Amino acid sequence: MQAIGRVPVLGALFGTRLNAVISLAMLALMAWLLPPLFRWAFADAVWEAANRAACQAAGTGACWAFIRARFALFFYGLYPEPERWRADVGLLLLAVIGAGALLARRHKGWWLLALITVAPVGGGILLAGGVFGLKPIPTPQWGGLLLNVVISFVALAGAMPLGVALAFGRRSQFPVVRMLSIAMIEFWRGVPLLTVLFMGLVLLPLFLPGGVTVDNLVRALIVMTLFTAAYMAETIRGGLQGVAKGQSEAAEALGMHPMQVQVLVVLPQALRLSIPGIINIAVDLFKDTTLVSIVGLFDLMGVVTQSMKDPAWLGLAAEGYTFAAVVFFLACLVISMGGSLLERRYGQASRR
Amino acid sequence: MRRWTEMLCRGATRLLAGGAAALIVGGIAHAQLAPPPGPTAEAIKKRGMLNCGIDTGVPGFAAQDASGKWKGIDIDYCRALAAAVLGDPEKIKYVPTTAAARFTVLQSGEIDVLIRDSTLTFTRSTVLGLDQVAVNFYAGQGFLVKKSLGVSKAADLQGATICTVTGATLELNIADFARSTGAKIDTLLFDKAEEAIAAMEAGRCDGYTDDSGSLAGMRSTLKVPGDWMVLPDLISKEPLGIHIRSGDARWNKIVFWLDTALKSAEEFGVTQANADQLKTTSKDPFVLRLLGVEGDFGKALGLDNDWALKAIKVSGNYGEMYDRYFGPKALDLPRGLNNLYNKGGMHYTLPLR
Numbered sequence: 001m002q003a004i005g006r007v008p009v010l011g012a013l014f015g016t017r018l019n020a021v022i023s024l025a026m027l028a029l030m031a032w033l034l035p036p037l038f039r040w041a042f043a044d045a046v047w048e049a050a051n052r053a054a055c056q057a058a059g060t061g062a063c064w065a066f067i068r069a070r071f072a073l074f075f076y077g078l079y080p081e082p083e084r085w086r087a088d089v090g091l092l093l094l095a096v097i098g099a100g101a102l103l104a105r106r107h108k109g110w111w112l113l114a115l116i117t118v119a120p121v122g123g124g125i126l127l128a129g130g131v132f133g134l135k136p137i138p139t140p141q142w143g144g145l146l147l148n149v150v151i152s153f154v155a156l157a158g159a160m161p162l163g164v165a166l167a168f169g170r171r172s173q174f175p176v177v178r179m180l181s182i183a184m185i186e187f188w189r190g191v192p193l194l195t196v197l198f199m200g201l202v203l204l205p206l207f208l209p210g211g212v213t214v215d216n217l218v219r220a221l222i223v224m225t226l227f228t229a230a231y232m233a234e235t236i237r238g239g240l241q242g243v244a245k246g247q248s249e250a251a252e253a254l255g256m257h258p259m260q261v262q263v264l265v266v267l268p269q270a271l272r273l274s275i276p277g278i279i280n281i282a283v284d285l286f287k288d289t290t291l292v293s294i295v296g297l298f299d300l301m302g303v304v305t306q307s308m309k310d311p312a313w314l315g316l317a318a319e320g321y322t323f324a325a326v327v328f329f330l331a332c333l334v335i336s337m338g339g340s341l342l343e344r345r346y347g348q349a350s351r352r
Numbered sequence: 353m354r355r356w357t358e359m360l361c362r363g364a365t366r367l368l369a370g371g372a373a374a375l376i377v378g379g380i381a382h383a384q385l386a387p388p389p390g391p392t393a394e395a396i397k398k399r400g401m402l403n404c405g406i407d408t409g410v411p412g413f414a415a416q417d418a419s420g421k422w423k424g425i426d427i428d429y430c431r432a433l434a435a436a437v438l439g440d441p442e443k444i445k446y447v448p449t450t451a452a453a454r455f456t457v458l459q460s461g462e463i464d465v466l467i468r469d470s471t472l473t474f475t476r477s478t479v480l481g482l483d484q485v486a487v488n489f490y491a492g493q494g495f496l497v498k499k500s501l502g503v504s505k506a507a508d509l510q511g512a513t514i515c516t517v518t519g520a521t522l523e524l525n526i527a528d529f530a531r532s533t534g535a536k537i538d539t540l541l542f543d544k545a546e547e548a549i550a551a552m553e554a555g556r557c558d559g560y561t562d563d564s565g566s567l568a569g570m571r572s573t574l575k576v577p578g579d580w581m582v583l584p585d586l587i588s589k590e591p592l593g594i595h596i597r598s599g600d601a602r603w604n605k606i607v608f609w610l611d612t613a614l615k616s617a618e619e620f621g622v623t624q625a626n627a628d629q630l631k632t633t634s635k636d637p638f639v640l641r642l643l644g645v646e647g648d649f650g651k652a653l654g655l656d657n658d659w660a661l662k663a664i665k666v667s668g669n670y671g672e673m674y675d676r677y678f679g680p681k682a683l684d685l686p687r688g689l690n691n692l693y694n695k696g697g698m699h700y701t702l703p704l705r
Contacts, residue, residue, distance in 0.1 A: 052573070069418040078420045140445070201453045205460030296408055296450050306416055308546070309409035311683055315573020317546035
């Protein structure tokens with residue numbers, strides 16, 4: 001027993017009798033569950049087959065051939081094949097500017113400005129087309145993971161300024177502004193996202209004059225943006241409350257205009273305090289984008305569900321959902337890692 | 353001062369509430385009183401595009417293949433309609449609609465026609481103000497059960513537990529059926545068909561119930577399809593068909609006679625392959641009228657006289673469409689009610705004369 005106690009990991013797992021029993025039970029559970037899972041996912045899996053019947057004939061494990069056959073569909077949806085490079089370039093643009101904003105040592109402000117101007121405008125032009133000789137691609141053809149990324153980015157980029165405005169509005173000394181901000185925040189926090197999405201889909205067409213239709217994607221974008229903005233506002237308000245009062249008092253004593261005090265002194269500190277909360281919202285938002293599949297948009301989840309209805313590949317729910325889970329996990333991991341990087345870099349000031 | 357702001361606040365709230373109420377009332381009133389949009393066919397021709405409402409995914413009716421192309425009997429109908437009206441089966445914007453939104457999307461004018469395995473019912477015709485033009489698939493709620501259960505018809509399902517998906521109709525039909533036959537049938541509910549099927553294979557219930565169109569597809573996904581059977585009888589009527597907005601009689605006639613043309617083509621043996629040839633060789637007056645050689649049948653609909661010929665050449669007659677998606681090589685669902693009237697089915701077409 002003493003020899004075990006000296007190795008820290010073993011000590012933690014088998015140090016006491018109770019711990020030893022729990023650890024052994026857990027190991028037994030893993031030994032029972034993992035091998036079949038491994039056999040299903042890897043050892044007995046089929047990677048190449050023309051349809052489900054061929055898949056089943058070839059092996060008893062997962063039919064990953066299904067995922068391979070529809071790989072492009074999962075990422076681009078119905079975005080026409082010769083134009084898919086535009087989605088790639090758009091994503092690359094976003095990645096480069098995002099990485100720049102995260103990692104650049106100088107001109108951080110410019111990178112951030114590019115992130116909220118160049119990325120959405122450039123990305124939008126690339127994806128939608130219609131100018132500079134780019135073939136216009138109507139939004140119903142956007143789909144797959146591309147759609148999840150577009151919705152999350154637009155909603156987040158729109159929710160950021162709106163959230164800041166609402167957070168300040170809620171702290172405003174003017175009752176009308178305060179009331180409107182509170183009403184706005186409470187309304188959007190109080191209704192389930194799914195309900196609003198459905199309302200946008202079912203109720204909106206009834207209000208609009210006959211023949212006028214609003215793009216389905218635009219509806220979803222507006223709803224997601226407002227919804228995220230309400231949460232963002234509360235997170236940022238938390239950050240604003242965390243900034244010591246002495247900061248604004250000192251700034252005022254230096255003769256700064258109240259506006260300058262808020263924008264140059266209070267807000268930057270508040271935003272820094274809110275980073276963990278904002279990352280939390282971003283991860284949440286990214287996963288929530290799957291809800292749009294319920295209102296007839298084909299995001300990754302929508303395409304996966306849809307693919308299971310193809311007569312050639314019926315009944316492969318396990319493979320489809322597993323794939324979607326892995327993709328979402330990886331994407332959220334990237335967001336989280338970017339977030340912790342952001343926290344470390346922008347948190348330096350407080351550690352000095 | 354304080355009171356002023358308070359009053360201002362209260363006034364603003366009231367104004368907002370009033371405005372919202374007026375908007376909602378106005379919106380609903382508008383939805384009910386809105387004049388029917390102009391002749392649909394004209395709008396389609398002007399747009400050069402048919403907006404076809406379809407399902408978001410049901411095997412055999414509408415599903416995307418690996419390249420993202422829509423396939424299914426409902427899709428073939430859309431394509432035939434586009435060919436008849438516009439002369440080009442590719443000039444279609446498919447609008448996938450969910451069960452909740454399908455009729456709103458149609459009412460709002462976003463789509464010209466809804467071909468989405470939707471049951472034609474009294475309420476949808478009257479309350480929703482839709483025209484139900486034609487039935488393109490006779491379905492009904494059926495059962496998929498274990499062979500070892502030893503039952504041969506639905507009425508024998510005494511004391512069985514049936515897995516199904518939530519959604520009032522399926523459950524309600526079972527309850528009604530059990531009440532009318534005096535049988536005791538338990539149901540086990542799931543959110544998704546895949547879950548229900550998995551539970552059934554795991555032995556948690558004796559069978560699964562769904563629309564007959566889906567059952568065949570489900571059976572093919574089982575680990576040992578041979579251990580399971582689809583019971584021959586159906587406990588509900590689900591005539592799936594085509595909806596359009598009320599108020600455009602001419603569009604109604606076009607869609608109705610297109611459906612008739614596709615089914616008549618099967619009756620007279622006109623297929624995708626021999627349509628062009630029959631145009632010159634056939635002596636049958638019905639065939640000649642169908643293919644636009646005799647009479648001005650297309651003109652009477654406001655289309656070209658070879659409207660039906662164009663439609664048939666896109667994806668064949670009704671029987672060919674059925675075979676493509678539900679035939680032995682596909683989902684393997686016996687034609688049953690979906691056969692022509694002279695072969696024991698329900699599709700009885702009005703004469704073209």
